[in-house]
Amino acid sequence: MSLMRQLLTLHRVNTQVTGLRQRLDSAQRFLDAQQRTLNELLQQGEELRRQMRQLEATTANLETEGKSHAERIEKLRTDLNSSKNDRQYQAILADMKSLQAKRDELDATAIGHMDRVEALRTQLATLQGSIDERTTLRDRAKSELDQRVADVSTRLSELETEREIAARAVPADARKTFERVAKETEGEAMAPVIEVSRRHREYACGACNLEIPKESFSKLSGTGESLVQCKACARILYIDEDAQVAVGE
Ligand SMILES: [Zn+2]
CATH class of the missing domain: 1.10.287.1490 (Helix Hairpins)
Known part of the structure; x- marks a missing residue:
């Protein structure tokens, strides 16, 4: 996994x-x-x-x-x-x-x-x-x-x-990050990536709407072994495959 x-x-x-x-x-x-x-x-x-x-x-x-x-x-x-x-x-x-x-x-x-x-x-x-x-x-x-x-x-x-x-x-480092963010966010430690515009390759944090830099998005769309946090709300970002299809144009 x-x-x-x-x-x-x-x-x-x-x-x-x-x-x-x-x-x-x-x-x-x-x-x-x-x-x-x-x-x-x-x-x-x-x-x-x-x-x-x-x-x-x-x-x-x-x-x-x-x-x-x-x-x-x-x-x-x-x-x-x-x-x-x-x-x-x-x-x-x-x-x-x-x-x-x-x-x-x-x-x-x-x-x-x-x-x-x-x-x-x-x-x-x-x-x-x-x-x-x-x-x-x-x-x-x-x-x-x-x-x-x-x-x-x-x-x-x-x-x-x-x-x-x-x-x-979950490996220790990632678990520590997860627990810390969970504590700060009342249990909402992770946020899905929202596709703002597929054409312009614009993406945002699903919790706070801050734009996600392109390199962060590339990291996330890789093997699934990178932990990327939102720069604003610190939530761990993930790509929700189903939502991507639904939101994307
Ligand atoms: Zn955020």
Whole structure:
């Protein structure tokens, strides 16, 4: 088998492997994106819950403090009734007033906190809606990936074995070039030569349309042992006998 035949065999199986892998990769990328978005939403939910817990704890403390103020006020009221003179009466009354002012302040702060907790609860409910939606999308993406894996995994491993065999048949230097170009071109390592004009002997790269010098074309039309790369896109060029007939005039 000529070098060109070996390369074309490798190219054909490589294109199929790449195609199947791309199907899996794109499903995996889609799933990853859904999972990332879902994680962000879950994290936002955690943060909202953390804020709620903190506010609730602070509110509970304020209520305890308020209760102890209330008890002290009640005790002072008893003292007030048994006060012995006006000076004592006024002093107790002043204490009561100042305690009541503190209590009012605590209540106002607690109410503010509770309002904030309610607002957070509403925010959390909205967020939960987004989390549910995104979870559905994530699950759908996961089953799409599983389905694709189930569909292609057997075929893919068969093709990978074929590819391995085809690659081993190609001489080391040419194989290295092929692998390098395949990596740079998402698996499209080879391009057919396009006949622009048979009369003027003008030919171009089938992938990027750059004109192919006449000497390169002569090399390619020889024994099939020359490896010629496109000067622009680096693809390994080949002459597609069938296409030549179809395109030529
Ligand atoms: Zn090219």
